[in-house]
Amino acid sequence: MFAKLTSARSFLAAAGLALSCVIGAVAPSTASAAIPYLQLNAQEPKYAAIVIDANSGEVLYDKRADSPRYPASVTKVMTLYLTFEALSEGRLKLTDRVTMSPRAAAQAPTKIGLPAGDSLSVDEAIKAMTVKSANDVAVAMAERLAGSESRFAALMTLRGQELGMRNSRFVNASGLPDSRQISSARDLAILSRATMRDFPQYYSYFSTKGFYFRGNYIKGHNRLLDSMEGFDGLKTGYTNASGFNLAGSAVRDGRRLIAVVLGGPSTAWRDNNMEDLLLTGFDVMKRRSRGERTSIAANIYEDDPSGPIQRPATEQGDGDQAGLKIVLTENPRTPPVKVAPTLKAAQTPSKMAKPAPAKKPKGEWSVQVGAFKSKSLANDQLKLVEKRFSSLVSSAESAVETAGGTFRAQFQGMTADAARAACSAITAKRQPCMVLSPR
Structure with missing residues (x-):
């Protein structure tokens, strides 16, 4: 909706949202009322x-x-x-x-x-x-x-x-x-x-x-x-x-x-x-x-500060909002989904466009090297990465995946080790890269 406010449909949706916000200021919705934020206290x-x-x-x-x-x-x-x-x-x-x-x-x-x-x-x-x-x-x-x-x-x-x-x-x-x-x-x-x-x-x-910024280092x-x-x-x-x-x-x-x-x-x-x-x-x-069954909780000493937070006299904060008090008063644009305990986001079905000749995939892992507003920009990024990191992605299949009006440049059909090695090398050169596991 936010991406297409100029369309009639989005305009009506935005107007409805604005109205709901005005109403919400008077009477909280069921969803917001269920959030117990007012129960937060110093103890x-x-x-x-x-x-x-x-x-x-x-x-x-x-x-x-x-x-x-x-x-x-x-x-x-x-x-x-x-x-x-x-x-x-x-x-x-x-x-x-x-x-x-x-x-x-x-x-x-x-x-x-x-x-x-x-x-x-x-x-x-x-x-x-x-x-x-x-x-x-x-x-x-x-x-x-x-x-x-x-x-x-x-x-x-x-x-x-x-x-x-x-x-x-x-x-x-x-x-x-x-x-x-x-x-x-x-x-x-x-x-x-x-x-x-x-x-x-x-x-x-x-x-x-x-x-x-204007001659000063921040x-x-x-x-x-x-x-x-x-x-x-x-x-x-x-x-x-x-x-x-x-x-x-x-x-x-x-x-x-x-x-x-x-x-x-x-x-x-x-x-x-x-x-x-x-x-x-x-x-x-x-x-x-390596096959071990273990967890973070089993391997870390939990020094959990319980009770009210006391700001040390020498603590200056992050410079964000120190001293201020409360006043009482991995798909671009994924659809609403139920978040399972694994936090695995639902992924929308998408069309696959293959800018390069198909190659024989050797695995089910992928790497994403950018998300763009046009297919041509995504293809340009694929070509750039293929040129600079040919030894790492030569066995993969380059593809542009579309979702929500955004074009994702990906190399697919890689093994887990190959995907991780490629992404590590690509990010080391200040290029965007993310490893994607099998869906």
Whole structure:
């Protein structure tokens, strides 16, 4: 719907959604009423976590993964998902300008700090959100894409439901405190997986450690990008009410894991917990490949902070929303699906177009090297990868898979080892790549 607002059908759908949001402000829907976010209080443990296999969606570990939590600035992953969607569909270009409205410029820190009427490029805006966690830029982008932040937030909630985020509700684009804005560790893992699956060509933004903006170097908050090998995203978050949050992902030996840690008592504790979960997850995956039956829970010491989160006097937060308080007030565009405990997203039937002569497949695994708004762009990417990595993909069958108006460039018919080796080499050269297991 968000991709085709100009059509009559989408216009009516958007109007209906806007009306439902107005009604919802007066009387919560059955779905939203079922989310017990108002039960959160200072005595309830805030910690929640989950680890999943990015390829299959299998849950390797979870702790209160479905309990409602405040996402804080991890919210911006959804804002970026919709931004990437607009880019992939041609409704937005990286060189387009995003103008600061008075409302955007007035947002609380962390922010870029441009005055109302000034602007920055879409590329700069994406970096400002991923690196600086800029709240003013998130609001400006929301207004650029949907006309208003409230309308954009309704679209965020709708897209989340389509992705399978059953316990999430968005009311703003930044993650600034609002007791109505809630999510869960499982939902944020679903969102993280969908972002890297649907828009691998933009995923590298999440591994940006810093960038220059108008002569000043802006350094990011995600310290694991410097300290953990293979860690490449995604987003930090912090408010007094949420504790220290992090949605992260890392790659080892061709395997990618996604983890979400919510409600940590400090930046250091959260980062250490994230690293422990991921490293244990990789070890478990390796041992399972040798036939062992084991789990993360059986191999990790669970130092679970129970009770209220106390902010240490020396803790400065992530620079996201430190000191602010709650105010009471892997397929582009997958259809609504029931999310099984494995988090395996349903995949829509799609047509296969083969830009290159068919080759004899040797396995059932594939690698995806990008998702594009046109078939020709997807074919161009296939040719580029074939030229640069011919020894790795020569035995595979190149194909363009269409789904939801987006064209996915893939190499199919590979063995598991070949797919992982190819993706490891391709990503090492800063090219998008994701391993796809047999369906």
